[in-house]
Amino acid sequence: MSGEETGTALLQAAIKTLAKAGVPDPARDARKLFAYASEVEAWRLTLTLPEPVLPETKTRFSTLIARRAAREPVSHLIGTRDFYGRSFAVTPDVLDPRPETETLIELALRRPFRRVLDLGTGSGCILVTLLTERVGALGVGGDASAKALAVARRNATRHGVDQRATFVQSDWMGAIQQRFDLIVSNPPYIAAAEMAGLSPEVRQWEPRMALTDEDDGLSAYRVIIQQSVPALMPGGALLLEIGPTQGTDVTAMARAAGLQDVVVMPDLDGRDRVVMGQIAVAMA
Template structure:
């Protein structure tokens, strides 16, 4: 572990000791909190190989969560792969706002690992939800997470492409309308991609990071379909980048929503925009 910490530190990893502990515990099939109880144990040959491979992956700037294959979010454990966006703590602001009012039918657009949809459903007994995504591989991950969390009967998943003509009307015709629509769509502008951390740029799917251009295309497409998707009085909530609050709020207003609010994250940066369909 000491050698791993030194290697990770030399590579510029932000918290090398934390990462080395997590990777060693994973190689030994232990919970991280139990590692100190086994620190004197010799590694088996297989454990040593697994630890070496994990450290090599981290040196290549693969995120620890994707080496372990799991990420804690909203107090729940989600399986994550290279086919889905790695859930981030700031996205919990969106979940908290979603849970601020009751809902019975929830739509999560660009569901990825399903972390937003499933976190909301776990805290709303009796509610049901639909997760939609363009990626078939992401939908497979989300379905697996729903089963693992005991939410398979309340969460459904389907393919959807919000860039396709009539997508929202077709989805509403098949699935009905929703009293809450949430989304953490790709919102990074093309010019900003080069400045992302290598853990993000190299290991999260580009489809989940950027729509190209100014980063607002997904919001334009989704807000244009909101009146097809939302029941009267229903809410829409979006995660945004820190400079996009005014732009996304204007799109919600143009779509006919009222009560528009821009909410900050714990660092005071704009993080969530929400509005309500009149009714």
């Protein structure tokens, strides 16, 4: 291809390449990657696409398209993913923030809290979002992965809450001794038998330990609920993101552990997404 090729021609060829590789919504991804390679805001693409493309931009874009055709996630290619209206740094060491997790954010923000714990914090998107939205609150993010915690710290600094966030390397609450008004978690809930059915973007590129418990998908909930109940202040709440078929099992665990007013809340698609329960105000 000549150096005089326009962005439009390169974009059309890239869309065909991604479609042939089975990439969902290839046009969206190709446009996003072209904007990134061109260092142009996405909304300006319509203006710039008819223009000839610089050789270095063409090379950069071609490399990105080849990697995307191998099903590497767009977030890994550009280094960020949007969540709750903000951009978060992501790497292969953390799960991509996902829109359905915003359901947990919305529910958490309906509650009063000054001290929040995010177990399995990963990128820190949940904790950082809650602290950004609730000025004055303090938070702790726990994760067993030191590499994930490094990403979470970057995101706390990126969004100006690093002075209110503490990050602890911990196997769930093993190294966390404080008490909290609110505990949240999006733990690994995919059963080992379900891993083969995931998209290549998830199965091949995201950290396996953040996806599955290598068991029935429920073992993390058993530990988190057991450890969280004594760590909640009177009136405090536990919010857990779940898979869409896990509501009954996780609800039963929460009630058996002594949580009250346990409910399952759906996401915007109507699928069970969050189990929520609280400690009675009178409990010590």
